[in-house]
Amino acid sequence: MEDQTRREQASPAVRKRVQDSFDRQGLMSHLGARLAHIGPGRVRIVLPSRPEVTQQHGYVHAGATSAIADSAGGYAALTLFDEDSDVLTVEYKINLLAPAAGDHLEAIGTVLRPGRTLTVCGLEVYGVQGDGTRKLVANGQQTLIRVNRSAE
Amino acid sequence: MEDQTRREQASPAVRKRVQDSFDRQGLMSHLGARLAHIGPGRVRIVLPSRPEVTQQHGYVHAGATSAIADSAGGYAALTLFDEDSDVLTVEYKINLLAPAAGDHLEAIGTVLRPGRTLTVCGLEVYGVQGDGTRKLVANGQQTLIRVNRSAE
Amino acid sequence: MEDQTRREQASPAVRKRVQDSFDRQGLMSHLGARLAHIGPGRVRIVLPSRPEVTQQHGYVHAGATSAIADSAGGYAALTLFDEDSDVLTVEYKINLLAPAAGDHLEAIGTVLRPGRTLTVCGLEVYGVQGDGTRKLVANGQQTLIRVNRSAE
Amino acid sequence: MEDQTRREQASPAVRKRVQDSFDRQGLMSHLGARLAHIGPGRVRIVLPSRPEVTQQHGYVHAGATSAIADSAGGYAALTLFDEDSDVLTVEYKINLLAPAAGDHLEAIGTVLRPGRTLTVCGLEVYGVQGDGTRKLVANGQQTLIRVNRSAE
Numbered sequence: 229m230e231d232q233t234r235r236e237q238a239s240p241a242v243r244k245r246v247q248d249s250f251d252r253q254g255l256m257s258h259l260g261a262r263l264a265h266i267g268p269g270r271v272r273i274v275l276p277s278r279p280e281v282t283q284q285h286g287y288v289h290a291g292a293t294s295a296i297a298d299s300a301g302g303y304a305a306l307t308l309f310d311e312d313s314d315v316l317t318v319e320y321k322i323n324l325l326a327p328a329a330g331d332h333l334e335a336i337g338t339v340l341r342p343g344r345t346l347t348v349c350g351l352e353v354y355g356v357q358g359d360g361t362r363k364l365v366a367n368g369q370q371t372l373i374r375v376n377r378s379a380e
Numbered sequence: 381m382e383d384q385t386r387r388e389q390a391s392p393a394v395r396k397r398v399q400d401s402f403d404r405q406g407l408m409s410h411l412g413a414r415l416a417h418i419g420p421g422r423v424r425i426v427l428p429s430r431p432e433v434t435q436q437h438g439y440v441h442a443g444a445t446s447a448i449a450d451s452a453g454g455y456a457a458l459t460l461f462d463e464d465s466d467v468l469t470v471e472y473k474i475n476l477l478a479p480a481a482g483d484h485l486e487a488i489g490t491v492l493r494p495g496r497t498l499t500v501c502g503l504e505v506y507g508v509q510g511d512g513t514r515k516l517v518a519n520g521q522q523t524l525i526r527v528n529r530s531a532e
Numbered sequence: 533m534e535d536q537t538r539r540e541q542a543s544p545a546v547r548k549r550v551q552d553s554f555d556r557q558g559l560m561s562h563l564g565a566r567l568a569h570i571g572p573g574r575v576r577i578v579l580p581s582r583p584e585v586t587q588q589h590g591y592v593h594a595g596a597t598s599a600i601a602d603s604a605g606g607y608a609a610l611t612l613f614d615e616d617s618d619v620l621t622v623e624y625k626i627n628l629l630a631p632a633a634g635d636h637l638e639a640i641g642t643v644l645r646p647g648r649t650l651t652v653c654g655l656e657v658y659g660v661q662g663d664g665t666r667k668l669v670a671n672g673q674q675t676l677i678r679v680n681r682s683a684e
Numbered sequence: 685m686e687d688q689t690r691r692e693q694a695s696p697a698v699r700k701r702v703q704d705s706f707d708r709q710g711l712m713s714h715l716g717a718r719l720a721h722i723g724p725g726r727v728r729i730v731l732p733s734r735p736e737v738t739q740q741h742g743y744v745h746a747g748a749t750s751a752i753a754d755s756a757g758g759y760a761a762l763t764l765f766d767e768d769s770d771v772l773t774v775e776y777k778i779n780l781l782a783p784a785a786g787d788h789l790e791a792i793g794t795v796l797r798p799g800r801t802l803t804v805c806g807l808e809v810y811g812v813q814g815d816g817t818r819k820l821v822a823n824g825q826q827t828l829i830r831v832n833r834s835a836e
Contacts, residue, residue, distance in 0.1 A: 254434035255441035282406035289407035290450050290469045295443020317442045321473035321777040325797045341781045473625040477645045493629045558738035559745035586710035593711035594773045595751020602746050621746045625777035
């Protein structure tokens with residue numbers, strides 16, 4: 229699974245554009261999330277476990293799990309757009325497969341089908357232990373729409 | 381829409397159980413969300429707009445919008461369970477219908493179909509202006525599973 | 533629930549356009565489905581129970597239930613478009629709430645949020661007994677895109 | 685993608701159980717669908733294109749596409765259950781990515797996360813041309829529940 233294509237980097241210009249947008253998302257920094265990898269059509273976001281992101285049993289809240297999954301998918305789409313385009317989430321669906329436990333969560337957004345108007349992404353979230361053990365804790369699917377940046 | 385049934389209160393014991401669980405969700409207080417109403421099969425959560433919950437355009441992030449919707453649905457289900465039961469989100473799907481703007485967001489979770497094992501909720505999120513104007517900004521559907529509290 | 537607005541008819545031109553499109557859907561006639569009501573932003577489709585539409589326990593198959601729900605939502609959107617526009621389903625999500633039993637099923641598609649590009653519909657399917665008793669057997673949410681009819 | 689694991693066969697007893705259940709689904713034979721492969725946690729169903737399964741533009745109707753995807757996922761889950769268990773669809777979400785064109789459609793259901801009560805499957809549908817060219821036309825995610833066969 230950790231093959232070479234999955235480690236490919238997007239161009240510096242694309243990475244800067246994604247990082248700048250991410251830095252403007254107040255929620256991501258408030259949750260403590262950070263961009264871990266920006267590839268063409270594939271973005272990873274890491275969220276350390278801490279009390280501020282939990283649900284009632286001490287696991288990461290479905291809302292926080294979803295938030296990083298949603299952002300990972302959105303930025304995966306954005307890597308494929310030109311610089312005049314921005315992206316909005318139309319909808320997503322996510323299954324919470326297992327308690328979101330671990331030292332940190334890693335969300336991976338992957339473009340399944342790029343499009344001029346609509347883009348569809350697959351979303352995965354893994355719980356990662358300190359020793360590197362990974363477990364799929366959430367899996368989802370997301371529809372995004374490209375919007376004209378100047379029109380906003 | 382704002383009819384009497386929608387304002388009905390759950391019993392004091394149920395409201396205490398829901399409020400106690402909500403207070404254990406680190407994410408809800410970290411986002412600044414609060415329980416606004418606990419009715420039988422229907423719960424409202426309010427989230428004030430502030431920079432800590434935004435996406436890149438300054439609107440409330442889909443992840444924060446979803447987090448309060450998910451919690452509202454989960455607690456709506458919990459109001460119908462006995463005290464030995466707890467609730468976990470199996471999955472949800474949410475459409476982001478309009479930019480999540482407003483003085484605050486109000487998420488409403490409503491049980492559509494209660495069940496011994498699975499419960500299905502409808503999720504709505506409104507953007508509410510200071511003058512009380514309301515606009516539906518997100519709409520979703522959620523599946524929850526009842527779990528035995530002692531088994532956790 | 534059966535209030536007057538829900539019985540309102542779309543204009544004759546719109547009803548003709550919807551009926552003509554429905555008549556071109558080979559699947560609908562093959563399943564035995566028919567349009568029962570065409571209102572502005574709201575369409576009902578009826579599917580009689582018969583062996584050709586069942587799953588392994590003799591209830592109506594989730595696929596047949598979904599097919600009429602999907603068509604009801606699509607045509608609900610189409611009632612709000614001008615005659616040069618057509619509609620395609622982007623995605624939908626449906627919960628099967630109870631065994632789809634009854635003399636016939638009735639699917640209701642209702643536009644929740646009309647849009648220039650994307651339209652979101654709510655989907656409900658009822659199992660209806662010979663005596664008129666109705667039970668909600670499926671509930672869903674659908675995203676549709678408007679396409680230019682001449683561009684097809 | 686067409687690696688060896690994907691071609692592995694389930695045991696004869698499991699294959700018989702799945703085939704028998706499939707043969708009781710009136711909808712599958714009415715649509716003209718057939719089981720193409722039964723592997724452990726992975727089932728393929730083929731649907732030839734013909735006028736009886738179309739939407740208004742002559743492509744395969746989203747409802748027929750979904751019906752074979754739903755059945756493929758359900759039977760993928762069933763291959764992992766013991767003979768006293770049966771399976772019901774709780775919900776699914778499907779994106780229609782491209783017009784469902786081709787000589788036939790092939791739906792593939794794959795268990796993502798097996799469970800004692802709930803199982804989650806990934807759903808893919810390909811449009812396949814006479815020359816073997818394949819295109820992903822739909823992608824989805826499905827939640828299933830195991831039920832006791834004798835309790836039905």
